[in-house]
Amino acid sequence: MLKLKGVEEVYYPTSVKEAVDLLRKNKDVAEVVGGGLDISVLPNPRIKYLIFLDKLNLNYVKDAGEKIKIGAMSSITDMINAEPLKDYLHGRVKEILSEIATELLRNQITVGGSLGKREPYSDIVTLLYGLNAKVVLSDGEWDEELGINDLYRENFRKGLKERIIKEVILEKYDTGKFFFSMKRHIRNATDIALLNEAILIEKDGNKIKNAIVAVGARPKPAYLFREATEFLKGKELSKELAEEFGKFVESNVETGTDIRTTAEYRAHIAGVFAKRIILESLEG
Ligand SMILES: Cc1cc2nc3c(=O)[nH]c(=O)nc-3n(C[C@H](O)[C@H](O)[C@H](O)COP(=O)(O)OP(=O)(O)OC[C@H]3O[C@@H](n4cnc5c(N)ncnc54)[C@H](O)[C@@H]3O)c2cc1C
Incomplete structure (x- = not known):
C-alpha cells in the first residue's frame, strides 16, 4: 500500500449500509477494497478514501x-x-x-x-x-x-x-444431469490466461438439453457465447459432435489480437478447448 500516496483516510465500516453511505458521499474519490491487489498494483491517484470491507x-x-x-x-x-x-x-x-x-x-x-x-x-x-x-x-x-x-x-x-x-x-447442480469443465491457456503455471473457456452442459440422457458456454481473456472480457449454446442444444453427445463443435467454436468465437497473441490463435485454442470439454463429458 506504500504506493498509495494520495490516500487521506481509510475506513473500516461495520455494516454494508455504512460502507455504501461512505461510498455514495465520496463517489469519485473513494474506492472499496476487497483483497486490495488492483488498488495497490495499479493505484488510481484520484482516490482519497479507501473503504475496507474486512469488518462486514x-x-x-x-x-x-x-x-x-x-x-x-x-x-x-x-x-x-x-x-x-x-x-x-x-x-x-x-x-x-x-x-x-x-x-x-x-x-x-x-x-x-x-x-x-x-x-x-x-x-x-x-x-x-x-x-x-x-x-x-x-x-x-x-x-x-x-x-x-x-x-x-x-x-x-x-x-x-x-x-x-x-x-x-x-x-447446486445434480452431477447426474450436469457436466461442467473449464480450461485456461497459459504459457507457464503463474501466467494470466491467453484464453479461458467454461462450459456447463445440462443432459437428458445422452442428449444436450441446455448449455452455457463462456469465453474470456479473448482479450476482451468474458462473454456468453450464445451461438455455441444454440449449436449444442438438442444434440447427442458423441465424438463426432466434439469434432464439429470444436470447428464451430473456432469459426464463430469472438476473439481479438493484442500484444500477447493473435485473434486466430485464440480462436483455435477456443475450438480445441470446446472439443476437449465435450470429449470429457463423454467420459463422465
Ligand atoms: C500479478 C497478478 C496476477 C493475477 N493473475 C490472475 C489470474 O491468473 N486469474 C485471475 O482470475 N485473476 C488474477 N489476478 C487477480 C485480478 O487481476 C485482480 O487483481 C483481482 O481479481 C482483484 O481482486 P481483489 O480482491 O484484490 O480486488 P481489489 O483490488 O480490492 O478491488 C478491485 C476492484 O473491485 C472493487 N471491489 C472490490 N470488492 C468489491 C465489492 N465487494 N463490491 C464492489 N466492488 C468491489 C474495488 O473497488 C476495485 O475497483 C492477478 C492479479 C495480479 C496482481
Missing part, C-alpha cells in the same frame, strides 16, 4: 440448501478450502481455482474484487459465467440478485459507486 462479515462459503453462498470477501484460497465446494461438480471448480495464479495471489484475490474489477483475463469472471452464478448487490437496505450479464450491463462501474457486491450464489 462477508468472508464465508455457506451451504444454503439448494444453493451455495459465497461472501464477496472470500479469497480464492477460502473457496478452495471450503467444505461446500470440496466435491462441487465433482471437485472441478476447486481444481480450476487451485490452478489460478500463485498461492500468495490466491490468498489475496477476492470474489468481490474479481467481479468489481472485471479484468478481461479474469478466470473468476469466466468461471462464474459458466456456472450461471448470481451476484447479490446491496446498499445495506435492499439486496438485488442479478445474473452476471445483467451485472455487466452498461455503466456497471457507476452502479458500483451506489452499491457493493455482497455475495455470489451458485446453484
Whole structure:
C-alpha cells in the first residue's frame, strides 16, 4: 500500500449500509477494497478514501440448501478450502481455482474484487459465467440478485459507486444431469490466461438439453457465447459432435489480437478447448 500516496483516510465500516453511505458521499474519490491487489498494483491517484470491507462479515462459503453462498470477501484460497465446494461438480471448480495464479495471489484475490474489477483475463469472471452464478448487490437496505450479464450491463462501474457486491450464489447442480469443465491457456503455471473457456452442459440422457458456454481473456472480457449454446442444444453427445463443435467454436468465437497473441490463435485454442470439454463429458 506504500504506493498509495494520495490516500487521506481509510475506513473500516461495520455494516454494508455504512460502507455504501461512505461510498455514495465520496463517489469519485473513494474506492472499496476487497483483497486490495488492483488498488495497490495499479493505484488510481484520484482516490482519497479507501473503504475496507474486512469488518462486514462477508468472508464465508455457506451451504444454503439448494444453493451455495459465497461472501464477496472470500479469497480464492477460502473457496478452495471450503467444505461446500470440496466435491462441487465433482471437485472441478476447486481444481480450476487451485490452478489460478500463485498461492500468495490466491490468498489475496477476492470474489468481490474479481467481479468489481472485471479484468478481461479474469478466470473468476469466466468461471462464474459458466456456472450461471448470481451476484447479490446491496446498499445495506435492499439486496438485488442479478445474473452476471445483467451485472455487466452498461455503466456497471457507476452502479458500483451506489452499491457493493455482497455475495455470489451458485446453484447446486445434480452431477447426474450436469457436466461442467473449464480450461485456461497459459504459457507457464503463474501466467494470466491467453484464453479461458467454461462450459456447463445440462443432459437428458445422452442428449444436450441446455448449455452455457463462456469465453474470456479473448482479450476482451468474458462473454456468453450464445451461438455455441444454440449449436449444442438438442444434440447427442458423441465424438463426432466434439469434432464439429470444436470447428464451430473456432469459426464463430469472438476473439481479438493484442500484444500477447493473435485473434486466430485464440480462436483455435477456443475450438480445441470446446472439443476437449465435450470429449470429457463423454467420459463422465
Ligand atoms: C500479478 C497478478 C496476477 C493475477 N493473475 C490472475 C489470474 O491468473 N486469474 C485471475 O482470475 N485473476 C488474477 N489476478 C487477480 C485480478 O487481476 C485482480 O487483481 C483481482 O481479481 C482483484 O481482486 P481483489 O480482491 O484484490 O480486488 P481489489 O483490488 O480490492 O478491488 C478491485 C476492484 O473491485 C472493487 N471491489 C472490490 N470488492 C468489491 C465489492 N465487494 N463490491 C464492489 N466492488 C468491489 C474495488 O473497488 C476495485 O475497483 C492477478 C492479479 C495480479 C496482481
